[in-house]
Amino acid sequence: MSTSSWRALFDLPRDIAYFNAAQIGPMPRRGVEAGKAAFDAKATPWTRTIADEFFNAPEAARSKAAALFGDDAHGVALVPAASYGLSVAAKNITLEPGQEILVLADQFPSNVYTWRTMAERDGASVRTVSRDQGQSWTEALLDQINPQTGLVACGALNWIDGGRIDLVAVGEKLRAVGGALVLDLTQSLGVMAFDAKAVQPDFAVAAGYKWLLGPYTLGYLYVAPQHRSGEPLEENWINRAGSEDFSQLIHYRDGYQDGARRFDMGERSNHQLVPAALETLTVLEEVGVDAAANHIATINDALIEAASAYGLRADIPDRAPHYLSLGLPSDAPADLAAQLDAHGVKVSQRGPRLRVAPHIYSDEIDVARFADALKAVLS
Numbered sequence: 001m002s003t004s005s006w007r008a009l010f011d012l013p014r015d016i017a018y019f020n021a022a023q024i025g026p027m028p029r030r031g032v033e034a035g036k037a038a039f040d041a042k043a044t045p046w047t048r049t050i051a052d053e054f055f056n057a058p059e060a061a062r063s064k065a066a067a068l069f070g071d072d073a074h075g076v077a078l079v080p081a082a083s084y085g086l087s088v089a090a091k092n093i094t095l096e097p098g099q100e101i102l103v104l105a106d107q108f109p110s111n112v113y114t115w116r117t118m119a120e121r122d123g124a125s126v127r128t129v130s131r132d133q134g135q136s137w138t139e140a141l142l143d144q145i146n147p148q149t150g151l152v153a154c155g156a157l158n159w160i161d162g163g164r165i166d167l168v169a170v171g172e173k174l175r176a177v178g179g180a181l182v183l184d185l186t187q188s189l190g191v192m193a194f195d196a197k198a199v200q201p202d203f204a205v206a207a208g209y210k211w212l213l214g215p216y217t218l219g220y221l222y223v224a225p226q227h228r229s230g231e232p233l234e235e236n237w238i239n240r241a242g243s244e245d246f247s248q249l250i251h252y253r254d255g256y257q258d259g260a261r262r263f264d265m266g267e268r269s270n271h272q273l274v275p276a277a278l279e280t281l282t283v284l285e286e287v288g289v290d291a292a293a294n295h296i297a298t299i300n301d302a303l304i305e306a307a308s309a310y311g312l313r314a315d316i317p318d319r320a321p322h323y324l325s326l327g328l329p330s331d332a333p334a335d336l337a338a339q340l341d342a343h344g345v346k347v348s349q350r351g352p353r354l355r356v357a358p359h360i361y362s363d364e365i366d367v368a369r370f371a372d373a374l375k376a377v378l379s
């Protein structure tokens with residue numbers, strides 16, 4: 001598939017430049033069609049097989065998501081939200097009293113509240129790592145990891161400024177002091193390469209409705225091999241061994257399905273959302289993570305050039321190539337995103353910055369619309 005054919009995979013009107021994948025990713029047409037067909041089938045349940053709806057489709061989605069983490073299907077659980085995956089991690093890691101949990105400044109709330117609650121439970125504390133001027137997030141984090149560090153919770157980037165974190169380096173230093181690594185990859189999985197074997201996180205979660213372009217309420221949790229015999233948050237029947245045989249369900253079993261499947265959310269087979277997610281993951285697989293990342297990086301370069309003429313700065317030296325968060329000039333209007341919206345440009349303001357998040361469907365016409373809108377609003 002070539003970059004020029006990617007836009008046609010989506011139902012995006014030409015008078016909108018959609019740069020908000022970091023907020024909500026638009027689902028490709030094929031995903032939408034699969035979802036509609038799944039809803040239609042809900043009116044005629046006998047037209048789908050138990051094997052497909054309950055087992056084959058979720059298993060296929062699990063397998064495709066697992067490839068994005070750099071693992072196989074045994075390593076991934078189906079979860080409704082990043083917070084759910086983080087709670088699974090918190091339930092299966094215990095800290096010693098006095099140990100510290102490190103989070104980054106301005107981290108996404110689901111990935112802060114979980115650790116505040118865990119700290120209270122274990123008599124640990126949460127410490128927020130900030131970076132100094134000119135320092136990378138990686139340096140700031142490595143600086144703060146010491147024998148007191150029980151856990152680091154972060155992402156592959158800081159979601160406010162887009163600064164990248166070298167997760168291999170963080171993981172290595174953390175393992176040397178016996179700390180756990182829990183990742184929220186919601187803002188990177190699918191458009192930034194990730195290799196669980198190199199990073200070796202304990203847990204890594206990604207909500208599926210942003211860069212993964214999938215339906216809301218279906219995300220993916222990678223679980224490291226040493227945690228795959230841990231305790232799930234819920235005890236759903238389908239996660240138990242032998243659940244494929246519906247005639248034997250009341251012969252209660254102690255064992256679980258293999259690998260990370262024990263951590264699946266209840267009703268993980270979600271008959272309407274899973275087909276949409278599966279088809280969407282298939283589209284992403286056909287595009288490929290590297291090709292998507294390269295395309296988005298190229299679009300971002302063009303956006304940066306357009307923005308620089310109006311004083312918006314790509315001033316984060318360690319910026320993740322797919323994630324553009326622009327510094328605003330001091331006289332920028334407080335409602336800049338709303339004003340750009342009136343010109344058909346969809347972006348977000350997060351903190352004091354403008355987040356511009358293109359995806360595989362973005363092209364030079366979108367970039368030109370962005371440049372025209374900035375000109376209309378700022379000059």
Ligand SMILES: Cc1ncc(COP(=O)(O)O)c(C=O)c1O
Binds near residue numbers: 023
């Ligand atoms: C970094 C990050 N993590 C997670 C989420 C979503 O969290 P949850 O799935 O817990 O609602 C978002 C949404 O904006 C996010 O930006």
